[in-house]
Amino acid sequence: METADIYKVIERMAALIRSEERKRCTELGIQIVHFQVLDYLSRCNKYSDTPAALTHYLGMTKGTVSQTLLLLERKGFIRKVPDLADKRMVHLQLVAEGWEVLRQAYPKDLFNKAAEFLEKNCPEVGDAPFIEALTALQKAHQSHSFGLCGTCKYFTTKPEGFFCGLTGEPLTKSDSEKICQEHTVP
Amino acid sequence: METADIYKVIERMAALIRSEERKRCTELGIQIVHFQVLDYLSRCNKYSDTPAALTHYLGMTKGTVSQTLLLLERKGFIRKVPDLADKRMVHLQLVAEGWEVLRQAYPKDLFNKAAEFLEKNCPEVGDAPFIEALTALQKAHQSHSFGLCGTCKYFTTKPEGFFCGLTGEPLTKSDSEKICQEHTVP
DNA sequence: CATTATTTGTTTCGAATCGAAACAAGTGTT
DNA sequence: AACACTTGTTTCGATTCGAAACAAATAATG
Structure with a gap:
């Protein structure tokens, strides 16, 4: 009874955010979808920086995503880099202007201020309940949870360092902190 | 350091939701904004069911909101009712078809399933931290927090029942559970 | 009480977005 | 070699978006 309400509260926060x-996007002359794309590209790993992954992540059709990317490219926010192994694929990269717009659109002040109030009002509250809630949501969403690499079922730690159990590739600490489209909740 | 990350986690949940x-809206043939409008109208109180309030809530321009409402009216989801006291104002009401679309678009299953996982994994977690986080976010957002009537600074309880300290009007229990544009965090 | 400002909502315009379907090109399978 | 599948683009028409101009009602001012 009570637990279901948690996600209603989260939904309210989502609406506020x-x-x-x-509002910020309007001031910058971009659409909120563009912000979502830039935000995703700033956080995703090398397996997940393709138009197809974006399509899954945003829940849009690939035609629409293609158009959006075309516009972001024209505006000089992103760059397309062909994949070396698979000639169909394209990797998307944020360029300097894209990072700058993202920085300006991100409601950092709001988050910092809110965090301040929260800290003051109930300092004992940690981020544990929120991370648990996110994990549960990802588990419920099934399919592609787009979680952080380091929290994945296939993330493994060896004496030599981090590895991806799916691709077998070694991973840096930075890699482990990025969003992956293949992410699977343990 | 840790508290600021809470809102990053919340933002990730927001993206997932x-x-x-x-996806659900696409299946129903409506835009995600339409869902937001219907959702808002289903939760707001009688002071907050106007195009102007919606404009503030969504952060869009009033011209755009006007167009959106026109379409929702054409589709038979909402109805416009003129205000009796102020002839400029219009009140927006959800009609049966609107409620039905809202019901279909609302990701209830996802929330229920997530709540189930959360309950199983950490039964001790209540909704308190989430409500605190929402309150802090509303406080940080200032201006119009669009909070629940019952959590407002001007919400007062008298022997005769609930009252709004701003308008002086009596409020039912149902009123106190709705979103108000005049909401002010204590 | 008349004039002026402000609020509330609509209309109009052009650029941009959206989804659907067709398309092209590369990869994998049989 | 033929076929299916994946990946991304193009094209189309309906819709959306923000900006600015507009109309009407209310509030404020002198």
Whole structure:
């Protein structure tokens, strides 16, 4: 009874955050979708920086995503880099202008201020409940949870360092902190 | 250091929820904004069911909101009712078809399933931290927090029942559970 | 009480977005 | 070699978006 309400509260926060982001995007002359794309590209890992992954992440059709990317490219926010192994694929990279717009659109002040109030009001509250809630949500969402690499079922630690159990590739600490489209909740 | 990250986690949840909502809206042939409008109208109180309030809530321009409402009216989801006291104002009401679409678009299953996982994994976690986080976010957002009537600074309890300290009007229990544009965090 | 400002909502315009479907090109399978 | 599948683009028409101009009602001012 009580637990279901948690996600209603989260939804309210989501609406508030969305509203703030929308206002900032309008001031910057971009659409809120563009912000979401830039934000995703700034956080995703090398397996997940393709138009197809974006399509899954945003829940849009690939045609629409293609158009959005075209515009972001024209505006000089992103760059397309062909994949060396698979000639169909394209990797998307944020360029300097993209990072700058992202920085300006991100409601950092709001988050910092909110965190301040929260800290003052109940200093004993840690981030544990929120991380648990996110994990549960990802588990419920199934399919592609787009979680952080380091929290994945296939993330393994060896004496030599981190590895991805799916691709077998070694991973840096930075890699482990990024969003992966293949992410699977343990 | 740790508290600021809480809102990053919340933002990730927001993105996940948004993605699910977008998919559902596409299936229903509506835009995600339409869902947001219907959702808001289903939760707001009688002081907050106007185009102007929606404009503030969504962070859009009033022209755009006007167009969106026109379409929702054409589709038979909402109805416009003129205000009796102020002839400029219009009140927006959800009609049966609107409620039905809202019900279909709302990611209830996702929330229920997530709540189930959360309950199983850490039964001791209550909704308190989440409500605190929401309150802090509303406080940080200032201006119009669009909070629940019952959590407002001007919400007062008298022997005769609930009252709004701003308008002086009596409020039912149902009123106190709705979103108000005049909401002020204590 | 008349004039002026402000609020509330609509209309109009052009650029941009959206989803659907067709398309092209590369990869994998049989 | 033929076929299916994946990946991304193009094209189309309906819709959305923000900006600015507009109309009407209310509030404020003198």
